[in-house]
Structures are given as structure tokens and as C-alpha cells.
Amino acid sequence: MSVDAAPSLRRSLAIVGVGIRREPRWFAFAVAGSTLYGVMTVLTASAIGKVTREQIQPAVKAGSVTSPQLWTIFAWVAGAVLLNVVGVVIRRIAAGFTMYNVAAGYRREVTRQYLRLPLSWHHRHPSGQLLSNANADVEATWNVFAPLPMALGVIVMLVAGIVQMVLVDPIMAVIGLTVFPALFLANLVFQRAMSPRVSRAQQLRAEVSEVAHESFEAALVVKSMGREEQEAVRFEEVTRRLQGANVDVGRTRGTFDPVIEAIPTIGTLAVLAVGTHQVAVGVLQPAAVVQVAYLISVLAFPVRALGWVLGELPRTVVGWDRVDAVLKARGELAFGDQQLKHSGAARSQLKGVDYSYDIVDEAGRESRFQAIHDVSIDVPAGSTVALVGPTGSGKSTLTNLTLRLVDPDRGDVTLDGTDLRRVVRGGVSSVAALVPQQTFMFDDTVRGNITLGLDHTDEEVWAALEVAQAYTFVEALGAGLDTRVGERGASLSGGQRQRIALARAIIRTPQLLVLDDATSAVDPAVEQAILAGLRRSSSGTTVLVVAYRMSTITLADEIVYVEHGRVVDHGTHQELQQRCEGYERLVTAYAREAAERAAVTADEEEVVR
Amino acid sequence: MSTSIEATSDLGTVATLRRGLELSPELRRGIGVTLALAAVTTVGRVVVPFVVQQTTDHGLLGKGGPDPGLVTRYVLLALIAVVATALSAYAVNVRLFRASEAGLASLRLRAFRHIHDLSTLTQNTERRGSMVSRVTSDVDTISQFVQFGGIILVLSLGQIAVATGLMLFYSPLLTAVVWLCFVPLLFVIRRFQTIVGRAYTAVRERVGDLLAAVSESVVGAATIRAYGVEERTAARIDAAIEGHRSAAIRAQVRSVVAFSSGQLVAGLTLAVVLVVGTVQAVHDDLTLGQLLAFLFLVNLFTQPVQQATEILNELQNAVAGWRRVIGVVDTRADVADPGDAGQVLPRGPITVDFEGVSFAYPGGATVLHDVDLSIAPRSRVAIVGETGSGKSTLAKLLTRLMDPSTGTVRIDGVDLRDVRFSSLRERVVLVPQEGFLFDATLRENVRFGRPDASDDDITLAITELGLDAWLAGLPQGLATEVGQRGESLSAGERQLVALARAYLADPDLLVLDEATSAVDPSTEVRLQRALEGLTRGRTSVAIAHRLSTAEAADEVVVVDRGHIVERGPHRELVRAGGVYSALYASWSAQQRG
Known part of the structure; x- marks a missing residue:
């Protein structure tokens, strides 16, 4: 990702503007609170001046004070302070609402994109990065809303202050006012210096997250191969780079902070030095000098809020760029308006299908790799077709093409003659179900993982579990259907997850059921029982099954044998066994092996005798 | 036998900080020099406005009329102080960043390594996203506090001490009034600390939920598409996002209330000092000039007190993050490497x-x-x-x-x-x-x-x-x-x-x-x-x-x-x-x- 070395102020402000338009009301509240705070900060000083002149001075002169006088003093000051605090409370709470509401909105949009974008997009983006986009990057973008309302309030104060100064004495005002451009300039230089450093740190923060995410997902492999040290080194390498980048950010901030803090003080000192001289030569009243000096010192601290905003802007731009890349990503599948019929088995066809995907070589060059070549498969309604191949x-x-998880480059994929690209959103998944090779479990209950939010009774769930041979083990789980399976179904074994995934498909009584080696993790006896159950329950279902086991294959009405992305032959088991050498070798591998071993063992036994 | 990773350690704030320092010894490295420099910065921060005020009082508004010579001397003095303050502030910043980044990097590495050292059983009790946040964003909250909050806290405490000293010089009675006004705040703050701390802990947990929900949509992309459950998944994510948003706002509101109480007390103190000071001035125990000078000092006192209350809120955020990291580091690895005490077996056929x-x-x-x-x-x-x-x-x-x-x-x-x-x-x-x-x-x-x-x-x-x-x-x-x-x-x-x-x-x-x-x-x-x-x-x-x-x-x-x-x-x-x-x-x- 290329990062603009110094994003223009205009661009950063445009991004902020986009955020403001999301929550105009809360933002307006925050600015109103901030304005109240700004006005009251200036007025508190005036209130103290007023009670000093009108109450305290006369009292001291008179040598006596009444309690109404004391109450007046208290009321003026306390009242001003109270309003000031009210302003702060409004500003901060409203700023919080603005910031978190906008961030939540963007989080929703980013994750919607994750759900919308095609699988090929997902394969290109590390999951750690996607997590970072939805979390840290969104946060980085909108953190600017914490100091922004205060900064806007400060501008109000600043205008009021400048007007006051000019009214006091134009010459003094000019000296005093050089402070503010100086501050602004310092902030601008600061922002330019910070921007690339902050980008780097943000990028590295995401990398640290990516490495940690992948490494923790690989925990079992890391442990079983004793590679903890190697992983720690990999993590340390990127952590140390982040450390360096953060120190670099700190050094820059450390350089500018004291400068920005010193500028108003220097301004005050200049006003005093010049002012005293002016007073000595009689062109100025001492009170004027004091007032201008006082105004500078009152304004100096809040003006730093402008600095905070400028300091946040680089992060805003970097975060936005990373988030925006997700939001702008295109390539989601387009949908049509055709409905599929919802009763009876469906006919599934692939006609002259090519499919290729992007590959990147080690030098980063992109090219396409063709995985599927001119494949045609016809799965008649109500039939069972086995897909066999190395x-x-x-x-x-x-299988992914059959259910339109991906679109072909060439050729058509149809269900009951309707091109899948013309089917409405959600249409294919409402009539077809896939049980993939590697199952995915949601961090939910057993019931939730099977119904996936559809309205099924517990009886239906238990019935599906029974067909999937999962009834007994689910019954034995602590809370039955209400048992939570943990993240990715961590509390279940591979075979148990596969059977829950099967039940998930079965309960939908799909018109087309696609099983992608979906029983690889269950033992033969259980598999037999599952197949028997499927045969009984799925009379209205067309089945496309990827299988290696002879028992599964021979259930099929037709077998399609593929090699290297091409259909080599298709026909019945007997036909293929006779004429297709690759098929014959594949499906009889175990039997031949067993026979050979038996022969060898027999020979050995002969020898022993 | 417990096999799950502690969601968060149950250490108190002080014990958490102590354990945190133990785990990141780099945080303490050179802290003496840093504190000395911080003291210089603090003194500078109080002295500069004080000199400015003295310049106004004696040089500009002095009894003998404006005295440009005196003013020039004072201004030069103040300039030297400004430069010294800036230089020491720079040094403090850089030293602090170096030490904290080194310390937190080693904390990250240690937690990362320890997660791999935990048994498979223990690892499987924890969502991966949550483990990731323990070595990333939880550590980041600590660094934010140490680098910005920590130093401001130290500077503020220093400034409170210096300002108290100066106030005592002017009027012990009014100093007592100021402190009396702030004593109730100390108790309130303790209470707020607990409330705000709890709110921030909730936010950290909701971040974990958020990451887990988002990671489902990423890792389970194929299943979600195959079953057309985008909307259901979106609803689950939205619930996590909303959980995080409302927890964050709840924490924000609580910390704003806590912070404002400090500000309110500061303002009321000013009003009380004016009232008591007026009575004193009327009885000739104090001149009007002294009273106004004292008001100036009250500001030097209340400003760091307010900052400190705010920082203490941030401290709770950091402590919440720290607890989660400590929680994982202090989870016992129940299948432990005997390490150097263990045997190294020669290679060869194995029984x-x-x-x-x-x-x-x-x-x-x-x-x-x-x-x-x-x-x-x-x-x-x-x-x-x-x-x-x-x-x-x-x-x-x-x-x-x-x-x-x-x-x-x-x-x-x-x-x-x-x-x-x-x-x-x-x-x-x-x-x-x-x-x-x-x-x-x-x-x-x-x-x-x-x-x-x-x-x-x-x-x-x-x-x-x-x-x-x-x-x-x-x-x-x-x-x-x-x-x-x-x-x-x-x-x-x-x-x-x-x-x-x-x-x-x-x-x-x-x-x-x-x-x-x-x-x-x-x-x-x-x-x-x-x-x-x-x-x-x-x-x-x-x-x-x-x-x-x-x-x-x-x-x-x-x-x-x-x-x-x-x-x-x-x-x-x-x-x-x-x-x-x-x-x-x-x-x-x-x-x-």
C-alpha cells in the first residue's frame, strides 16, 4: 500500500467531513457544548474581574463585608464555573456518541463488505488484516472526533480573544497574534513530520496482528513440531520493527510538544517586554499590557486542542485509506431476478465450464491459472452422481461452481435450466446445500449451527441429527441441542463436526445436495449408516457426491471421473472400470493393495513353514 | 485443575501495576534519571508562569512605575527557564517512549510465547481473536497510558507539590481551604475509579467479542455463502458491534462524570478561596494583591489535579488491558517443558x-x-x-x-x-x-x-x-x-x-x-x-x-x-x-x- 507522505490538510478535513455527515446532530451538540465551554472560559476570567472590582475592592476599602456580598462573590464565580463544566460534559459525551456511532456504522459497512465480497477476494486478504480493518483501522480513522469539538470551540474562543485584544491595543494585539500563526505553523510542520511515521506504525501494528493471528491458528502444528521458538522469532521480528516505529513517533512528538508549549509563553514574555517599554515611554496603559498578556495565557492551553486535532489527522487518513480500500472493493457476485422452484429434485448442469484463478509468483507478478477445462456434467433430477478423481x-x-460459490470464466452452470447468474440473491442456497470437506462451525449452540436461524422444531433437528448419525453423541452432550460448540466447534471432534454439518444440510431438505467428501472423518460403520439414512430420507433430492469409497460410489447412478480439471470419462461404475484406467486404478487401490499384501504374507507364511 | 486462560487477572490496581512492572523490567530502566528530568520540567512549568506573574507585579505594576530594566532581566530569566523546560521535556518524552516501547515489546513477546506454551486443551478454551487482542490492542492501551498519561501523572503530582509550597508561602490558611475542598474529591475519585475501571474492562471484553464475530465472517466465508446466511451472520456481527459501541459510550459517560467532578471542585475551590480571602483581606490579614496572586496559584494547583483525575481514568483503561495480558501470562502451562532440568534423549529407534x-x-x-x-x-x-x-x-x-x-x-x-x-x-x-x-x-x-x-x-x-x-x-x-x-x-x-x-x-x-x-x-x-x-x-x-x-x-x-x-x-x-x-x-x- 502506498501512503501519501504528507496527506493534504484538505483531504484529511474532507474525511472528517464525511464522518460529521454521519452524525450531524451529535456533532452539533458537541460543538455547542464546546462553544459554551469556550465562552465560559473567557467569561470566568471576566466574572472574577467583575466581583473583584464591584465587591471585593469596595469591601476591603470599607474594612467590612456583609454576607450578601460574600454570597454574590460566590454565586458569580461558582455560576460561571458550573456553566463551564456543563459545557465540558455536553461536549465530551456528545463527542463520545459521535465517535462511537460513526465507528460502529463503518464497522457495519466493512463487515457487510466481507459478507458481500467473493471468496476469491477473501483468499487474497489475510484474515488478520481484515480483522484489523474492521477494528483498529476504523478506530484510528474516527479517534479524531475526541479532540475535534474542543478544537472548534477553541476557534470561537480565539475569535473572541482576538477581538478583545484588538479593542485593547492594536499594536499589542499584533505582537500577541504572532503567537497563533507560529503555533499553527509549528503544528503544520509537526503534522507533516508525523504523517509518514504514524502510517508506518499503523501498518506494522496490523502486521503484528496478522502474524499473531496466523500463529495462534497454527498453534497445534507449531506445538506438535516444536516450532514455538521459530514462531517467537517471527513475532519478535515484526514486534521489534513496531517498537522502532513507535519510538520514532515518540521522538517526533517529543520534539514538537515542548516547542508548541513554549510558543505562547514566549509570546507573553514578548508582550511584557515590549509593553513595559511602551508604558515607560507613555504610549500605553499598564492595564492594557496585563490584559493582552492574560488573554494569551488563557488561550494558549485550549489552542493546543487544535494541535491535537492536527496530530490525529495523519492517523485518520491512514485508517481511512485502509478502510476505504475494503469499502471500494468490487467483484461481488451480481444477481438476477429468476426464482427457482422449491419442490421436487432439481437438475444440475455444468456446460463447457472453464475456471481459472489469480496466482502470484514469488516476484509478485500476477497471472491466471486454469484449474477447470471445458467441463460438462449433467446431474438429472432425482439422480445421484459421484465425482471421482485424484x-x-x-x-x-x-462443487463450488455447482452452487455458485464462484462463477465460471466461460460456460454455464444451471439449476433446472436456469443460469445461476440470473437467480435472485439467496435463491441458490435456498434450494441447494453443500457439505464441504472442511466444515465450519459457528460459535453457537448445536441447534443454532443446524438451523442457522431458520424456523425448525426440535423434532426436526433431532430427526436430521438421526440421519446424520449424530443423535447419540448430541444427546450425550451436557445440554443437548443447547450445548455451545465453542469457536469453530472447538469442543467437538472432526467426525462430530462433519456430522453436525451433514445435519445442517439434511434439515433443509434441499432439491440439490452436494457432499464434498463429507464423511472423511467418520468411521466406516457410521458412514454406512449415514448413507443408508440419506437414501431413505432424500427421495426428492438430487445428490452430487465427491467420494473415494467404493460403497458410496456404487450408490451413484452415474460416475464422472476427473483428472487435472478435465472430465476424463463418465458412465456407470462397470463401464468406467472396463474402459477408464485411471478410475480403475483409483477405486481399486485398497483392494489391490490388500490382495498384494495377502499374497506377500501368504508367501512369507509358506517360507516359514 | 483449571485449563482455561484467565479472562482477566483478579489483581487489584496496585498489584496489577507491580506485576506489570515485573513483567516489563525495561519500564523501570533509567527511571531515576527520567524522574529527575521530569522534576526539572515540573519546576520549569511552575516557575515560568510564576516569573511572568512577578514580572507583571514588580516590573510593570511596581510602585515606582514600569521598570524596563527589571522586566528585561526577568524576561531573560524566564526565557532560560523556558528553554531548559523544553529540553528536559524532550528528554523525558524520548526516554519514556524508549523505555515503554522496549518494556511493552517484551511483554508482547512474553505473552505470545506463553500462549504457545499453554497446553492444546487450554488454547482451545480461548477464542483466537481474543488471544490476538491480548498481544495487540490490550498492550496498546498500556502504551497509551504509560507514554502520555504516566508522565503527565508524574508531572501533575510534582506540580501539585510545588504549587502547595508556593501557596503556603502566601497564606497557610487559604492553602488549608484549598486542600479541604479537595479532600472529599479524593474519596469520590476512589469510588469513580472502581466504576470507570469496570466500564473499561467491559469495553475490552466487548472488543474480544467484536473480533470473534468479525473473524467468523472471514474464516467461515464459504459456509456463509453456501447456506445463504449472510443476513444472520450480519445480525450476529451487528450485535457484537452494538455491544462494543454501547459499552464504549457507557465508559465514556462514566469517565466524563468522574472528570467533571474534578473540574467542578476546582471551580468551587476558586469561589471559596475568593470568599475566605475577601474576609481575610477585610480583616487586614492579606492584601488584595496577595489575594489575586494566590488565585493565580490556585490555578496552578487545580489544573494538575484535574489532569490527574483524568489520567487516573485512563489508568483504569490501561489496568484493564494490563490485567488481560497478565491473565494470560500468569495462566499456568499445565503441560510444561521441563527445560534444562529435562533429559535430552539420543536419536535412534524409539520405544x-x-x-x-x-x-x-x-x-x-x-x-x-x-x-x-x-x-x-x-x-x-x-x-x-x-x-x-x-x-x-x-x-x-x-x-x-x-x-x-x-x-x-x-x-x-x-x-x-x-x-x-x-x-x-x-x-x-x-x-x-x-x-x-x-x-x-x-x-x-x-x-x-x-x-x-x-x-x-x-x-x-x-x-x-x-x-x-x-x-x-x-x-x-x-x-x-x-x-x-x-x-x-x-x-x-x-x-x-x-x-x-x-x-x-x-x-x-x-x-x-x-x-x-x-x-x-x-x-x-x-x-x-x-x-x-x-x-x-x-x-x-x-x-x-x-x-x-x-x-x-x-x-x-x-x-x-x-x-x-x-x-x-x-x-x-x-x-x-x-x-x-x-x-x-x-x-x-x-x-x-
């Missing part, structure tokens, strides 16, 4:  | 013995009962049994991913608990069913097994396993990027990579837990043959549903409901007519179709 031959890609 | 081994999950049923098992060196053992019979538990005990509840597992006669991890992992490697791949090239993933392996070593390993034809069919051979979690490859291909990775690591005992379950039969048979030829001299234990593995093994161990019910060569067990022969009958029926 590991890596493209079977899973074909 | 395994289980003696009276039982295992129960914490708070769960016993899944293995009193298992005795010996595995001879160079033998190939297959463990079979129904789903949930305890096969995988055996594999995990054998590789010391878990420790037995009772009994002992030994390799070469040594209790696994006494073997140094570096030695154990070198000799014993597990290939799980879902071997995670890193988002890198195929080459790098295989090399994970042996970091010093050359391309030739890797190609040789893949060829020896009979996978060269598969490799040749990949778009870019060894340079093929496998994608996030290896998702550019199929599940079967991922298993091939995981196997090659373990094979390259060249252990004395290879434990395969359903490691080829997604691989096609002819590749599996080929792999088996290759491993057979190559594992002469190596011991292997394979857990498999596909009984082809059992047929090829020297010995088959049949596990049923946590007990070993049969063991012996395949042919003998088939003849024996027990559990295994039934399993085998169902398996061969499947093969015949």
Missing part, C-alpha cells in the same frame, strides 16, 4:  | 510404553481407562476404533500435547514429562487431520519441518513420498502460494503438504492422526508404501478409519470406549472374530461396493 484434480472447485 | 494410563477431560468423563501398551522400535502400529473411542486421545498423550490423569507414558524408558521439549519434538512428530498451512509458498510450508532444508531437500522429500507428479501439476511447483490457511489448495492437498512437512522433519516416531483422510486411495496407498520403505528404522503410529492402514501395519491396536480391546497383526485379528473383524468386514464391504 487429490487436487478440481473436484472441490466443481 | 514407547503406556503404563496404567487414564485420561479424563477436566470436569468431563474418563475417555481412556488404565491403558497399558508397548510399541517396539521400528514397528508400524495402527490404532483403530470407532469415532469417540479415545484414539485421538492416545495420540495426544503419546506426543505430550496432554498429560495423562494417572499413569505414565515413556519413550525409551523415560517419562515424557522428564524429556526436554526440544528433544521430544525432534524425536516425535504428530501430523493432525487438519494440518494448518501458513499463508506462504509451498516451499516455506514444507520447510517449516526443517528450517535449514534446501530446495533439493524439499524436492527429494516430496519425490520420496511419491508426490512428485502432484507437485508437477501445481501452477508454480514449490513456489505455489497456498493462500490463507492453505485454502488455495484442496483439503487433500493440504494433508499432503502437512505430511511432507513432518516427513522432512525426520522424527524417530511419526504419529499420523487421520493424516491422509482426505487423500484419494491410490495416492494414499502410494504414500503408505513410500512411508513403509522409508520408515524402516523409524517407528510409526497411525490412527485411521481407512483400514488399508491397518492392513499394512505390523500391529493393530483396537480401542473401544477407552479400553484397548484387541491387539495383534491384522490377519490374526481378522481371524479372531472380535471387534476388529467386524470393523474390517464393514470396511471391505465398502471397498467392494
